[in-house]
Amino acid sequence: MTTADVDGLEHVQTPALLIDQRAFEQNLATMAEALPGARMRPHVKAHKTTAIARRQAAHGHTTFTCATIREVELMAAAGLGDDLLLANEVVGEPVKRLGAAADAHNARITVAVDSEATIDAAVTGGVKEVLVDVNVGLPRCGCDPEDAGRIADAARARGLNVRGVMGYEGHVVGLPDREERIAKVGESMALLVRAAELVAADEGVISAGGTGTYDINTWANEIQAGSYALMDTHYGNLGLPFEQALTVLATVISVAPKGKYAVADCGLKALGMDHGNPTIPGARVWFCSDEHVTFAPENPVSVGDRVRVMPAHVDPTMAYHAVVHVVADGEGLADTWPIDMRGW
Numbered sequence: 001m002t003t004a005d006v007d008g009l010e011h012v013q014t015p016a017l018l019i020d021q022r023a024f025e026q027n028l029a030t031m032a033e034a035l036p037g038a039r040m041r042p043h044v045k046a047h048k049t050t051a052i053a054r055r056q057a058a059h060g061h062t063t064f065t066c067a068t069i070r071e072v073e074l075m076a077a078a079g080l081g082d083d084l085l086l087a088n089e090v091v092g093e094p095v096k097r098l099g100a101a102a103d104a105h106n107a108r109i110t111v112a113v114d115s116e117a118t119i120d121a122a123v124t125g126g127v128k129e130v131l132v133d134v135n136v137g138l139p140r141c142g143c144d145p146e147d148a149g150r151i152a153d154a155a156r157a158r159g160l161n162v163r164g165v166m167g168y169e170g171h172v173v174g175l176p177d178r179e180e181r182i183a184k185v186g187e188s189m190a191l192l193v194r195a196a197e198l199v200a201a202d203e204g205v206i207s208a209g210g211t212g213t214y215d216i217n218t219w220a221n222e223i224q225a226g227s228y229a230l231m232d233t234h235y236g237n238l239g240l241p242f243e244q245a246l247t248v249l250a251t252v253i254s255v256a257p258k259g260k261y262a263v264a265d266c267g268l269k270a271l272g273m274d275h276g277n278p279t280i281p282g283a284r285v286w287f288c289s290d291e292h293v294t295f296a297p298e299n300p301v302s303v304g305d306r307v308r309v310m311p312a313h314v315d316p317t318m319a320y321h322a323v324v325h326v327v328a329d330g331e332g333l334a335d336t337w338p339i340d341m342r343g344w
Contacts, residue, residue, distance in 0.1 A: 008333025009325060014251045014306070015266040017317070017324040021334055023245035024229065024326075025055075030241050031228050032059040034215060039222060041065045041085060041207065046226030046315050048341035049324065050078040056229065065207075065224045069094050071341045072109060073101045081107025085207065087166060087224060088112055089133065089141050091121040099126020110163055114143040119155050129161045131207060134195040136167035136188035145191040149198030164205030167192040168224070173212030174234060174275075182216050189219035211235050211242070232314040234275040246324075247308040248278070248317070250293065252301050259300045266309050267291045272316030279310040 009016070031040060042056045045067035053064060053075060063083040066072045072086050086098065089112055102109045103126070112133040113119050122130055132151050135142030143151050152162045169188040175181045189208065196206050209223035212235060217223060227235050230246035250266035264280075267288045271278050277285045283295040293309060301307070311317040318324070319342050328334040 007331070009249065009327070012249070012325065014249050014264075015270040015309075015321075016249045017321045017339075018247050018249050018308070019230065019324055019326045020243075020245045020247070021326050021328045023231075023243035027229050027231065027242045027245055028055060028059045031214070031225070032061065035223055036060055038063055040214075041083075041222045041224050042229070043067070043087070043210075043224045043226030044071055044075065044341060047230060047318050047339075049318070049337050049339050050074060050080065050341065051335075051337040052229060053078070053080050063222070065226070068341075068344050069097050070344050072107075073097060074341050076101045076105040076107035076109070079105070081105050081109070083108045084110070085131065085166075085224075086111045087131075087133075087168070087207070089114060089118045089121075090125075091117060095121045095125030095127070097125070102126065102128075112141070112166060113155060114141055114151065116154055119151070119158055119160065122155075122160060123158050127160070129163055130155050131163055131166045131205060132195065132199050134165050134167040134192055136169055136191045136208070137172070137184075138168055138170040140168075140170070142167060145195040146198070148195035149200070152199040152201070162199060162201050163203045164201040164207065165192060165196045165199050166205075166207035166224075167195070168208060168210070169213060169217070170210065173210040174238070175212070176237060178216075178238070181213060185213050185216050186219075189217060193219055211240065212238055227314050230314050230318070232272075232275070232317070233279050233310050233312045236310075244310055246314055246317070247310055249325075250307050250309050252303055252305040252307060253292075255301060255303055259297065261286060261294055261296050262301050263292050263294050264307050264309070265291060266293050270317070270320055271309070271311050272313030272320070274316070275312035278312055280307055281310070283307075 043065040110129040114133040172184040208220035209217040211225040211227040250264035254263040326335040
């Protein structure tokens with residue numbers, strides 16, 4: 001459960017993000033084989049790191065999904081703007097940054113719309129292409145499937161190119177029972193396919209899916225998975241063919257009498273907690289507080305020991321940190337990448 005200092009990390013302040021290079025590259029290769037080329041549109045919100053996006057592009061995935069205007073801007077500036085989808089509704093003055101990014105970097109930028117107001121924003125912002133966002137069961141953004149045709153017509157009337165539809169079955173992707181996942185994906189995608197028929201886009205994009213449904217969702221012609229590259233324990237419980245590549249390196253700072261429990265310097269401000277407690281191999285995590293994780297180790301630990309903490313949710317965990325360290329088996333620290341797409 002304890003881990004010796006990795007060469008090159010001895011002086012790195014904890015908590016610190018680590019990527020296991022072998023597991024990371026294997027995850028990218030596994031997805032590239034399963035969904036080659038444009039069948040996969042990696043979602044950069046999961047890692048917010050242009051260096052990781054470059055590795056995904058090297059595996060043949062050169063179209064990307066973004067969640068924020070900043071992600072779009074930095075992907076375009078990094079030369080990764082062949083086909084960027086902002087899979088989110090955006091309104092207000094910042095939308096103009098999208099058109100500016102497209103012009104400055106010769107990037108193809110598409111934005112999600114689900115109302116006249118978001119269509120207006122796209123036009124004002126200088127965006128030329130849109131997908132109609134459809135509610136397929138997750139109570140978040142998206143129009144009613146039966147209203148998708150009207151939204152598409154309204155967008156076309158404003159001079160926008162409607163590429164197709166998108167809909168995220170986010171209420172389904174993490175269901176632990178695979179058969180239930182299969183059934184509910186089918187229900188959600190029946191709604192999206194119906195919407196696609198009403199939109200009748202020439203390009204016919206049907207964009208959906210996530211890591212938990214990447215091999216189930218055969219209705220979509222592009223999948224917006226993101227977590228697969230680094231993984232977390234939430235998705236790790238689904239038996240997917242992706243390895244845990246991301247951990248948080250922490251230092252034991254206190255040990256209770258007789259070693260009943262120990263405390264390491266990795267808490268709520270270093271971990272995405274919405275999917276539950278993190279995992280520490282060889283220990284039982286009791287709880288997390290702002291700057292601490294309290295755990296009961298199977299074997300004795302000492303103050304100063306390093307432990308690897310496995311987050312339950314990769315996306316916010318990455319966003320809490322400024323850099324991530326890449327560790328190669330037997331070679332120690334291989335690289336340090338800025339998490340440069342944090343913020344808005």
